[in-house]
Amino acid sequence: xxxxxxxxxxxxxxxxxxxxxxxxxxxxxxxxxxxxxxxxxxxxxxxxxxxxxxxxxxxxxxxxxxxxxxxxxxxxxxxxxxxxxxxxxxxxxxxxxxxxxxxxxxxxxxxxxxxxxxxxxxxxxxxxxxxxxxxxxxxxxxxxxxxxxxxxxxxxxxxxxxxxxxxxxxxxxxxxxxxxxxxxxxxxxxxxxxxxxxxxxxxxxxxxxxxxxxxxxxxxxxxxxxxxxxxxxxxxxxxxxxxxxxxxxxxxxxxxxxxxxxxxxxxxxxxxxxxxxxxxxxxxxxxxxxxxxxxxxxxxxxxxxxxxxxxxx
Amino acid sequence: xxxxxxxxxxxxxxxxxxxxxxxxxxxxxxxxxxxxxxxxxxxxxxxxxxxxxxxxxxxxxxxxxxxxxxxxxxxxxxxxxxxxxxxxxxxxxxxxxxxxxxxxxxxxxxxxxxxxxxxxxxxxxxxxxxxxxxxxxxxxxxxxxxxxxxxxxxxxxxxxxxxxxxxxxxxxxxxxxxxxxxxxxxxxxxxxxxxxxxxxxxxxxxxxxxxxxxxxxxxxxxxxxxxxxxxxxxxxxxxxxxxxxxxxxxxxxxxxxxxxxxxxxxxxxxxxxxxxxxxxxxxxxxxxxxxxxxxxxxxxxxxxxxxxxxxxxxxxxxxxxxxxxxxxxxxxxxxxxxxxxxxxxxxxxxxxxxxxxxxxxxxxxxxxxxxxxxxxxxxxxxxxxxxxxxxxxxxxxxxxxxxxxxxxxxxxxxxxxxxxxxxxxxxxxxxxxxxxxxxxxxxxxxxxxxxxxxxxxxxxxxxx
Numbered sequence: 158x159x160x161x162x163x164x165x166x167x168x169x170x171x172x173x174x175x176x177x178x179x180x181x182x183x184x185x186x187x188x189x190x191x192x193x194x195x196x197x198x199x200x201x202x203x204x205x206x207x208x209x210x211x212x213x214x215x216x217x218x219x220x221x222x223x224x225x226x227x228x229x230x231x232x233x234x235x236x237x238x239x240x241x242x243x244x245x246x247x248x249x250x251x252x253x254x255x256x257x258x259x260x261x262x263x264x265x266x267x268x269x270x271x272x273x274x275x276x277x278x279x280x281x282x283x284x285x286x287x288x289x290x291x292x293x294x295x296x297x298x299x300x301x302x303x304x305x306x307x308x309x310x311x312x313x314x315x316x317x318x319x320x321x322x323x324x325x326x327x328x329x330x331x332x333x334x335x336x337x338x339x340x341x342x343x344x345x346x347x348x349x350x351x352x353x354x355x356x357x358x359x360x361x362x363x364x365x366x367x368x369x370x371x372x373x374x375x376x377x378x379x380x381x382x383x384x385x386x387x388x389x390x391x392x393x394x395x396x397x398x399x400x401x402x403x404x405x406x407x408x409x410x411x412x413x414x415x416x417x418x419x420x421x422x423x424x425x426x427x428x429x430x431x432x433x434x435x436x437x438x439x440x441x442x443x444x445x446x447x448x449x450x451x452x453x454x455x456x457x458x459x460x461x462x463x464x465x466x467x468x469x470x
Numbered sequence: 471x472x473x474x475x476x477x478x479x480x481x482x483x484x485x486x487x488x489x490x491x492x493x494x495x496x497x498x499x500x501x502x503x504x505x506x507x508x509x510x511x512x513x514x515x516x517x518x519x520x521x522x523x524x525x526x527x528x529x530x531x532x533x534x535x536x537x538x539x540x541x542x543x544x545x546x547x548x549x550x551x552x553x554x555x556x557x558x559x560x561x562x563x564x565x566x567x568x569x570x571x572x573x574x575x576x577x578x579x580x581x582x583x584x585x586x587x588x589x590x591x592x593x594x595x596x597x598x599x600x601x602x603x604x605x606x607x608x609x610x611x612x613x614x615x616x617x618x619x620x621x622x623x624x625x626x627x628x629x630x631x632x633x634x635x636x637x638x639x640x641x642x643x644x645x646x647x648x649x650x651x652x653x654x655x656x657x658x659x660x661x662x663x664x665x666x667x668x669x670x671x672x673x674x675x676x677x678x679x680x681x682x683x684x685x686x687x688x689x690x691x692x693x694x695x696x697x698x699x700x701x702x703x704x705x706x707x708x709x710x711x712x713x714x715x716x717x718x719x720x721x722x723x724x725x726x727x728x729x730x731x732x733x734x735x736x737x738x739x740x741x742x743x744x745x746x747x748x749x750x751x752x753x754x755x756x757x758x759x760x761x762x763x764x765x766x767x768x769x770x771x772x773x774x775x776x777x778x779x780x781x782x783x784x785x786x787x788x789x790x791x792x793x794x795x796x797x798x799x800x801x802x803x804x805x806x807x808x809x810x811x812x813x814x815x816x817x818x819x820x821x822x823x824x825x826x827x828x829x830x831x832x833x834x835x836x837x838x839x840x841x842x843x844x845x846x847x848x849x850x851x852x853x854x855x856x857x858x859x860x861x862x863x864x865x866x867x868x869x870x871x872x873x874x875x876x877x878x879x880x881x882x883x884x885x886x887x888x889x890x891x892x893x894x895x896x897x898x899x900x901x902x903x904x905x906x907x908x909x910x911x912x913x914x915x916x917x918x919x920x921x922x923x924x925x926x927x928x929x930x931x932x933x934x
Contacts, residue, residue, distance in 0.1 A: 189638050314785070317659060317808055322818050327645070327825070331662035332785060407783030407806055 165209045170264040172202045173233060177261040180253035184328050195250060199241055199257060206234045220287040222294075229267035231291075233260040235298040243302060243341050249330040252309060252338070256302065285360030292353035297421075299346030300393065304418035306339035307411040314408055336407070339414055340400055343393055350390045357383070381428045389421050474851075475526050475542050477621050478549040479580040480567045483536035484594050487571035495566045497532040499611070505530055505539070506615045508556035525552050526619035529612040529626065533604045535594050539567070540584065540626075542619040549576075581625050581844055585837045588633035590642060596826045597642035602633045624847060632840035639836060642829040645822030650684045652815040652822075653789055657685070657757055660787045660808070668692040670755040672748065672769070673762035674699070674706040677791060681759050682706075686714060686740070694751045695742045698762070703742035711740045753777035758788040760796040767798040774801045781806065791815075853906050856919050857899065863926045864895045 176199045183191035210231065213221045221227045240256040313329050316322075329335065358378060396413060399405035405413075482495040497505065509525040524547035529540040543549050550568060557564035566572065575583050583592070588605055590597040609626050612618055618626070637643050646652040661667045669690045671682045674697040682693055693710065697703035743751050752758055752773065762768055769788070778786055788809045790797040795811065802809040868891040876884035902922070909915035 187641055187644065313659070320810070320814055320817075322814075322821050326659065327821070329659075331658055332660050334662045404782040404784075406781070407785055409783035 161212075165205065166268075169202075169206055169209065169230070170261070170268045172205065173237070173257070173261040173264040176202055176237070177254065177257040180250070180257045184251060184254045185324070187328065192250065195253060196241070196244065199237060199253070203234065203238050203241060206230075206237075210234065219282045220290065222290060224270070226267045226270040229263050229270060231294060232298070233263035233267065235294050236260040236263065236302075239295065239298045239302055239342070239345065242345065243338055246341055247330075247334060247338055249334050249338060251328050251330055252306070252335075255305060255309075283360075283364075285356065285363060289353055289357045289360055292349055292356060296346045296349035296353050299342045299349060300389075300418060300421065303339045303342035303346060303414055306335050306342060307414035307418075310335040310339065310411040311408065311415070314411075332407075336411060339411065340397070343397055343414070347390065347393050347397060350386065350393070354383070354386055354390065382425070385424050385428055389417075389424075392417055392420075475544055475619055475621050476547075476549070477577055477580050477625060478541045478543065479538055479573075479575050479583055480541070480550075480553060481536060481538040481573040481575070481583070482566060482571055483538070483573065483592070485592075486573050487566075491566060491571045492535065492537065494563055495537040497530050497537055497562070501560060501562065502530040502532060502608075502611065503615060504560040505556055505562070506612065508559045509541075509552065510616055525556075527612070527616060527622050529608055529618060529622055531605060531608040533601070536592075538587075540580070540622055542622045550574075578841070578845065578848075581628070582837070582841055584625055584629045585632040585840055585844075588629035589636035589833055589837060590633070591636070591830070591833060591837070595647050596823065597637075597644075597829075598647070599637065599643050602630070602637075605629065605633075620851075621848075625844065628840055628844045632837050635836045635840065636833045640829040640832045642826050642833050645818075645825055647819055647822050647826070649791075649812065649815045649819060650680055652818040653681055653759075653791075654684050654688050656789070656810060656815065656818060657787055658688075660785050661756060664688050664690045666691055667756040668694065668754060669757035669759060670694045670696060670751045671706075672696050672758065672760035672796060673792065674702040675761055675763065678759060678761035679706055679710070681761065681789070681791065682710060683713070685757065685759070686710060690757065692738070693740045694755065695740070696745060696748050696751050697742075698745050700742065700744045703744075707740045707742040714740065749773045749776060752786075753780065756784070756787060758786065760788070760790050761792045762796050764792070764796060765794060767796055769797045769801060771798055771800040771804065774804055774807055778804060778806055789815075850903070850907065852915075853903065853919065856923055857903060857906075860902065860922055860926050861895065861899055864898065868892070868895060 176195065179191055179195040179198055182188055183195050210221055217223075222231050236256055237260045240253065240260075244250055244253060309329060310332055313325060313332055313335065316325055317332075330338075361378070396405070396410075396417065400410060482492055484492065487495070506528055509528045510523055524544050526542040526544060528542070531538045531540070539553060541549050541553060543552060553567065554564045557567065568574070573583075586592050588602055590599060590601055593601050605626070609618075609630075617623075646655040657664075664685070667690060669682070669685050669692070671678050671693060674695060682695070686693060693707075695703040695707045695710075697706070748768070752769070753776065758769070760769060769790075774786070783806055786807045788797055788801070788807065790809060790811050793812075797809050801807060868888070871891065872884050872888045875887045906915055906918055906922075909918055
């Protein structure tokens with residue numbers, strides 16, 4: 158089993174690179190062979206990667222997102238998987254080179270990061286955290302794709318406005334398609350984000366009984382990261398409602414999508430660096446040195462405290 | 471060229487002859503049939519005294535850009551003399567096919583030309599797909615009339631295969647290469663599902679009608695015709711409606727998209743509106759095609775400002791193919807309004823043509839591969855009768871052995887033996903063919919063939 162996993166670890170970055178090359182070939186040449194193979198190749202790779210992650214999770218008895226390498230690989234998988242869902246729904250393959258390229262880069266970074274030190278964080282063994290983390294990853298991946306398609310919309314619109322009939326004009330799908338791809342990505346991201354937040358809230362209350370009282374006091378729904386996530390959820394939901402019922406379309410809609418995503422990134426970054434939040438994990442953030450939820454949970458687990466389930470208050 | 475026949479083409483096409491000459495050379499369906507009759511009843515000089523005509527088969531291909539006559543004649547026969555005689559007999563201008571405007575190719579050169587033709591490489595518009603359908607029609611008519619000889623049969627099948635490969639493995643047929651199609655291609659960069667969108671045609675002239683037809687063919691959801699003369703607008707709308715309804719009864723071609731028949735049948739799909747309602751028509755449309763004969767712009771900025779107000783940022787695509795322009799220059803400065811003209815369409819066409827030309831080397835490679843296969847087939851022509859006889863002999867032996875096994879054992883065992891011997895025969899024949907093909911000289915090959923005939927001739931078979 159370990160040999161197979163090692164082999165897959167070596168093969169996956171090569172596979173991602175091959176998929177990217179195939180999509181790039183499609184974009185530049187529109188070759189029929191590339192058109193036939195790219196989605197199948199990407200789909201096979203996603204299945205292989207998912208299988209590898211499941212096997213790894215079973216083997217390690219934890220969520221395989223405990224090292225930088227594991228996290229980057231999971232991000233690559235989320236990106237590729239989310240993209241494939243959108244591509245399948247809209248039958249537009251010409252933008253694949255961008256997403257698969259980003260996924261291939263993440264896989265390369267994951268390989269370069271090396272295996273890292275074995276992570277025994279009790280958080281990673283917690284199903285509540287695992288579900289929450291995976292949903293958050295998928296939700297923000299979908300929103301990132303929405304941003305990408307909105308950017309492509311604006312680029313193509315600009316090309317058309319300037320009457321530039323070059324490669325992008327010939328290869329990119331219609332403005333209408335790009336807009337729909339952006340909207341579909343949001344349609345995927347919004348429910349995923351809601352589920353992630355709901356699960357996060359439930360898990361937080363369950364967790365409060367398993368950490369130091371001082372740390373338990375910080376577990377609050379008013380945590381700035383949680384609050385911002387709800388704002389993001391509401392903003393994107395409003396965007397969807399506007400698109401569906403109030404006819405928000407075109408350039409304005411896509412500028413809003415770009416602006417919203419930039420606000421998400423800037424807001425999250427600012428909160429992470431300048432506000433107190435329990436959402437900091439040494440596992441994924443080398444800069445985190447203060448006493449964290451993760452450390453508190455580890456201490457509590459080592460002390461052998463019985464697990465309790467606190468009721469929702 | 472080996473074998474008992476030779477292949478030839480005599481062609482008058484857009485590269486060799488002006489339109490006037492091509493018109494004189496054109497063969498109608500009736501004329502083509504007469505030509506086939508005349509050739510099948512032609513001279514028998516090279517028929518080996520068997521009374522068979524020298525011309526084994528003929529396939530005439532006549533389109534607006536070319537008239538080509540593909541001939542398969544017996545070795546030793548003069549294709550030009552045969553063709554001249556037949557053309558004269560049906561009252562066609564025979565001299566045209568042998569003069570300065572004619573292209574005359576023989577054997578592999580003729581086949582290479584046919585393969586290139588089927589691939590759209592010889593077309594006036596590089597890569598256009600219509601020629602394949604025209605070749606298939608000619609081939610079908612010829613077969614219905616008289617079964618073509620093995621050479622032409624194989625050549626045309628190879629040509630269709632080459633054409634299909636070139637069209638599917640290269641992009642030689644992609645991208646609009648006519649202004650009308652470029653208009654649709656450009657609009658498709660805005661809206662991928664035309665059926666959800668509306669178009670307005672400003673002006674009821676011929677150019678506008680042609681552009682409108684293309685948009686209707688690509689399933690635009692609704693078309694509104696607006697013209698200064700409301701009667702003319704109504705007349706054009708009625709004509710376009712009739713055309714659409716007529717098309718409902720026609721089967722779709724291979725290369726057309728599936729047509730939404732319910733959409734086409736909708737009575738309100740094509741409507742006319744008076745000139746006073748031009749602003750309202752533009753406000754309700756996503757695509758504006760304008761081709762009036764007006765000397766001053768008719769689509770003004772305030773009209774468009776009003777139109778885009780309720781669009782919530784949805785782009786408005788305007789195509790102004792009028793000379794002088796119908797759309798005021800200020801309109802293109804309005805947000806979410808995209809105005810294009812004839813020069814833009816021409817630029818798209820030129821870009822697509824350049825992209826198609828870039829595909830020529832790839833297409834040539836594919837045609838070369840198919841030609842190699844045809845050449846191989848030609849070279850094996852003389853092997854076939856002997857190898858077929860050898861196969862028959864082996865099959866006969868196999869059947870006897872299987873029958874023998876079937877008497878003594880179960881059917882399952884006999885079937886297994888049958889399968890096993892089939893594989894054996896395949897391997898023996900494959901090895902024999904490759905040995906014969908790889909003979910160092912034609913003499914050696916003939917010697918091998920003679921030996922094979924001598925060893926396994928049906929006359930000398932052991933009755934047991």
